[in-house]
Amino acid sequence: MKAKRQRTALLFLLPAVVLLLCFMIYPLGKTIYYSFTAWYNFSAVQTFIGLENYKDLIRDPVVKTALRNTAILMAGVLLFQIGFALILAILVDGVRHCFKFFRTIYFFPIVISATAIGLMFTLIYKYEYGLLNYFITLFGGEKQVWINEKTSIYLALIPVVWQYVGFYFVIFLTGISNISSDIYESAMLDGIRPVQKAVYITVPMLRSVLTSSIVLVVSGCFKVFDIIFMVTNGGPLDSSQLLSTYMYQKAFARGNGGYASSIAIVMIVLGVAVTSVLRKMLQGGEEDA
Amino acid sequence: MKKMKKVLAVLAGSTMLSLSLAGCSQSAPQTGGAKTETEAADAGKAASGGKEKIRVFTFFTGSDQWAPVWSEVIAEYMAANPNIEIVDESAPTAGVNDVFRTKMQADIAAGTPADLSIFYTGADGKPLVDSGLFVDFGTYMKDDEKWSGNFKQSALDSQKYDGVQCSLPYLGYYEGLFYNKELFEKYGLEEPVSYDNIMKAIKVFAENDIPAFASSMAKPSYLLELSILAQSGGEGHKNYFDDSWAPALDSIAEWYQMGAFPKDTMTISEDDIRLMFKEGKAAMMINGSWCVSALEDNENMRLIAMPAFPGGKGGEDCVIAGFGSGWFFSKKAAERSDETLKLLKYLTSPEIVQRFIAVGGSSAIECPVPEGASLLKKSAVEMLNKASYTDTAIDSQVSREAWMAIADDGAPYLVEGKRTSLELLAEARKILEATSK
Numbered sequence: 001m002k003a004k005r006q007r008t009a010l011l012f013l014l015p016a017v018v019l020l021l022c023f024m025i026y027p028l029g030k031t032i033y034y035s036f037t038a039w040y041n042f043s044a045v046q047t048f049i050g051l052e053n054y055k056d057l058i059r060d061p062v063v064k065t066a067l068r069n070t071a072i073l074m075a076g077v078l079l080f081q082i083g084f085a086l087i088l089a090i091l092v093d094g095v096r097h098c099f100k101f102f103r104t105i106y107f108f109p110i111v112i113s114a115t116a117i118g119l120m121f122t123l124i125y126k127y128e129y130g131l132l133n134y135f136i137t138l139f140g141g142e143k144q145v146w147i148n149e150k151t152s153i154y155l156a157l158i159p160v161v162w163q164y165v166g167f168y169f170v171i172f173l174t175g176i177s178n179i180s181s182d183i184y185e186s187a188m189l190d191g192i193r194p195v196q197k198a199v200y201i202t203v204p205m206l207r208s209v210l211t212s213s214i215v216l217v218v219s220g221c222f223k224v225f226d227i228i229f230m231v232t233n234g235g236p237l238d239s240s241q242l243l244s245t246y247m248y249q250k251a252f253a254r255g256n257g258g259y260a261s262s263i264a265i266v267m268i269v270l271g272v273a274v275t276s277v278l279r280k281m282l283q284g285g286e287e288d289a
Numbered sequence: 290m291k292k293m294k295k296v297l298a299v300l301a302g303s304t305m306l307s308l309s310l311a312g313c314s315q316s317a318p319q320t321g322g323a324k325t326e327t328e329a330a331d332a333g334k335a336a337s338g339g340k341e342k343i344r345v346f347t348f349f350t351g352s353d354q355w356a357p358v359w360s361e362v363i364a365e366y367m368a369a370n371p372n373i374e375i376v377d378e379s380a381p382t383a384g385v386n387d388v389f390r391t392k393m394q395a396d397i398a399a400g401t402p403a404d405l406s407i408f409y410t411g412a413d414g415k416p417l418v419d420s421g422l423f424v425d426f427g428t429y430m431k432d433d434e435k436w437s438g439n440f441k442q443s444a445l446d447s448q449k450y451d452g453v454q455c456s457l458p459y460l461g462y463y464e465g466l467f468y469n470k471e472l473f474e475k476y477g478l479e480e481p482v483s484y485d486n487i488m489k490a491i492k493v494f495a496e497n498d499i500p501a502f503a504s505s506m507a508k509p510s511y512l513l514e515l516s517i518l519a520q521s522g523g524e525g526h527k528n529y530f531d532d533s534w535a536p537a538l539d540s541i542a543e544w545y546q547m548g549a550f551p552k553d554t555m556t557i558s559e560d561d562i563r564l565m566f567k568e569g570k571a572a573m574m575i576n577g578s579w580c581v582s583a584l585e586d587n588e589n590m591r592l593i594a595m596p597a598f599p600g601g602k603g604g605e606d607c608v609i610a611g612f613g614s615g616w617f618f619s620k621k622a623a624e625r626s627d628e629t630l631k632l633l634k635y636l637t638s639p640e641i642v643q644r645f646i647a648v649g650g651s652s653a654i655e656c657p658v659p660e661g662a663s664l665l666k667k668s669a670v671e672m673l674n675k676a677s678y679t680d681t682a683i684d685s686q687v688s689r690e691a692w693m694a695i696a697d698d699g700a701p702y703l704v705e706g707k708r709t710s711l712e713l714l715a716e717a718r719k720i721l722e723a724t725s726k
Contacts, residue, residue: 040688040724041416042398047726127553128561128570145553235507236555237701252391253697254690255416 028268034261041255053262063263066241069153070270073160073242074221080161081217082210085168090198092169093176103173107166114163118230121159125231147232152240156231160224168213175209176202211282218278222271243267340374341628346396346403348389348614350379352560354582354649355460362641366632373628378403397422404622404629405636410448410456410615411685418455423617426454429630436634444653447681448615456615457637458653460645463610464511464577464682465672466596471589472499472572481573482605483596494572495548502544503562503571506554509541509700510692511575514609514682515595516541522602523678529687530695530717538695538703538710540598545704555701578669582649585663592669594676608676612653613685688724691717 035053037046057063092102109117124131125146133143147155183201192200203210225244228234234241234249243263251260349359356379363375382389390413396402397420408414417423430437444458468481476493479486491501504512518526520537528534544550551557551565566574567584574580575595584590597604616637622629635641639656646652651673662670673679684692693699694717702708 038723038726040690042394043416043419126561127557128551128565143552145556147553147556232556233507235701237705237707252394254693255394255688256690 031261031264034258035265037258037261039257039261042257046258049258053259056259057262057266062238062241062246063243063266065238066243066246069240069242070221072153073157073224074218076154076157077161077164077217077221078214080157081164081168082213084161084165085213086172086203086206086210088165088169089172089176090202093173093202094194103170106169109163110166112163114226115230117159117163118227121155121227121231125155147236147240149237149239152232152236156228156240159227159231163227164217164220168217171209171213172206175206179205211279214282215275215279219271219275222267222274243270340372341626342374342376343405343622343629343632344376344378344403345632346393346406346408347377347379348382348407350377351381353381354579355645358644358648362636362644366635373632375632376403393417402617402619404619404625405633406617406619407459407614408456408617409613409685410458411613411681412687413685413689414448414456414615414617415450417617418450418453422619422621423455424620424623426457426618429618430454433634436637439637439639439654439656441653441655444612447612456617457633458612458615459637459642460614461610461612461651461653462578463608463651463669463673464515464575465592465594465608465669466515467566467574467576467580467584467590467592469566469569469572469587469589470591472569480591481596482593484598487573487596490572491544491547491549500551500554500565500571501549501573503566503574504550504554505557505559505562506545506550506701506704507556508559508697510682510684510696511577512541513538513696513700514684515575516598517683518607518609518680519595519603520598520601522597522604523607523680525602526607526678526680526683527686529683529721530691530714532711532714534714535710536600537598538700538713541700542704542706542710578650580649581663581665581669585665588664590665592665592672594672605672605675606677608673608679609682610651610673610676610679611681613681615653687721691721691724694720 034046036048036050038049038052039046088102088106092099092106095102123129127133127143127145130146132146137143179202183205184197187197187201223244224242225248228240228242228245229248232240234245238246243266247260247263247267250256250263345363347359349355359379363377367373367375378392380389380392390409393402393406393408394416397416400420400422402417402420402422408417440457444461445454448454448456448458466481470480472494473480473490476490476497478490478493481487481490487501494501502512516537517534520540521528521531521534525531525533545554551562551571557565562574563576563580563583565571566576567587581592594605594608595603616633618629618633637654639654642652642654643656646656684696695703695713699708699713699716703710703713
């Protein structure tokens with residue numbers, strides 16, 4: 001009986017395994033192979049060059065910029081995406097009226113495609129025909145070049161944060177709704193104030209939700225592409241380049257498939273490493289608590 | 290009841306599995322040429338209505354000048370041939386994000402190109418030829434000399450790879466220095482027919498807070514191509530990334546320092562560049578024939594060759610022009626039926642081509658010149674007539690990555706003084722050598 005049940009389970013698992021093998025494991029294996037080759041313009045010819053692509057990668061200043069930008073992105077999303085989402089969830093949970101209205105409004109950016117959000121922010125930041133400069137000139141000010149070497153990554157960070165705040169907001173809101181009302185009621189009898197309620201009850205009770213969200217946010221940083229691609233395309237002077245945008249440029253705009261594959265492998269290794277370390281740290285903390 | 294549920298579950302699971310396997314087997318390569326003609330014809334037919342679907346890929350979409358003509362032409366063809374459905378997969382080329390190139394590269398990598406595609410030729414078209422997915426037009430042209438006789442021989446020759454006609458030239462292009470005569474007159478400046486006039490214009494326009502050139506450092510290819518030709522002339526034009534090109538690059542850096550470009554030149558899009566020039570917010574623009582239709586209503590617009598740079602060998606006798614793109618015909622479509630070839634012959638007929646060049650560009654097919662040409666178009670014809678040396682743009686002659694080393698990837702660092710022209714040229718040579726192996 002047990003063996004039969006296992007066979008049925010295996011049968012159901014098989015389609016997913018086949019799909020994963022075809023569309024994930026096989027391409028990953030090929031990417032690892034390509035990263036050790038000189039492969040240009042998607043031609044049929046790949047020349048094995050050993051670790052040359054990886055050596056170039058270490059010397060490449062754009063890769064250093066991309067790594068620095070990924071770190072900025074991580075800090076930004078951790079602070080603002082998680083932070084704003086948590087604050088909004090606590091605030092919305094406390095309102096008596098228009099609960100559904102606020103939930104819909106904050107969740108709304110999630111349903112807009114990243115490309116559309118990117119385009120929207122491009123139109124906001126433009127120098128000649130942009131919305132920000134339109135308002136500045138309307139009030140007699142002088143137009144500004146918003147996207148420059150110093151500001152580009154921070155300005156690109158705004159739509160990235162804005163898009164996913166709603167997602168984590170809904171997760172936190174669901175987490176808060178699962179906290180037993182008895183705890184709040186007894187705290188209220190003790191005369192707890194709203195801020196104290198949030199700090200001493202809500203946030204500690206959300207610990208496991210927060211842990212999962214932090215891991216999701218950090219691993220998501222390695223996948224950010226579309227908004228940066230639309231808003232800055234990695235520029236100016238590669239100042240807002242991420243590993244994902246740089247890999248895309250190298251593969252599809254420059255036709256250097258070998259080098260792009262090595263960037264992809266670094267992205268995967270870093271993503272897995274950072275996420276594993278973070279998970280261990282957070283889980284460790286949870287056990288200690 | 291419980292048993293029934295199990296049976297249903299197993300059935301659902303096996304259906305999913307067989308569907309996924311069927312998906313895999315469909316894309317498996319055909320072997321031994323065993324595919325019958327009926328099977329091949331069915332492959333392009335829609336599930337309903339029995340129409341043959343022809344997938345076509347061009348850049349005639351979005352803001353492209355030929356997009357409206359293209360839409361009309363394919364709609365007319367489908368109306369006249371109810372058994373045909375043209376699936377238009379066109380993608381835009383303009384802008385910082387070149388989706389056109391990416392789609393073709395992905396299609397080639399997957400081995401599923403459109404039945405009929407317009408794509409860049411020269412170095413950009415080489416991967417298509419190497420893929421072996423497209424036909425050699427030689428036999429088709431021999432079989433129908435009435436049709437093939439319409440093509441200009443020089444245009445055909447320019448698209449041969451090792452003597453093989455892998456693509457058919459269609460609409461040609463030219464690049465030059467567009468300028469707004471009205472702005473030059475307004476500020477008492479002489480027209481930009483010499484390098485000195487350009488330098489004086491840059492100074493005066495910068496004083497008046499007007500960009501002399503509508504140009505983007507995020508996409509500086511046209512500016513570079515013309516500057517290099519103005520410096521190297523015909524004889525040095527094919528000495529790819531030679532140090533003798535350095536003064537051209539240095540001139541661009543000098544212009545940048547003088548304030549010749551828009552304040553947001555590092556990020557401005559190609560579409561905004563064209564709009565800026567059209568609206569009279571910049572005095573000059575280095576661009577190509579694809580911009581003519583949008584500008585020709587303004588009678589103050591002119592087009593000339595880039596004047597020779599100091600010590601340079603170029604000038605008004607050197608022009609960038611040619612047929613940088615052409616039609617590629619997939620082998621799968623050729624094996625399936627004659628319908629795709631029929632469509633190609635329709636699209637390359639003189640009557641249809643004339644409708645395209647009435648909008649802009651030049652034709653690879655002998656056809657009557659459109660009547661009532663604008664002053665801008667006339668100046669373009671004059672520019673082409675004066676030229677004794679004509680060549681295609683450098684970026685279509687060398688590998689993409691090598692060109693990018695001095696263009697999108699290099700120019701911003703050059704003008705900011707973070708890298709020198711000689712460093713960029715040396716890096717481009719190194720990449721060119723690696724990619725040529």
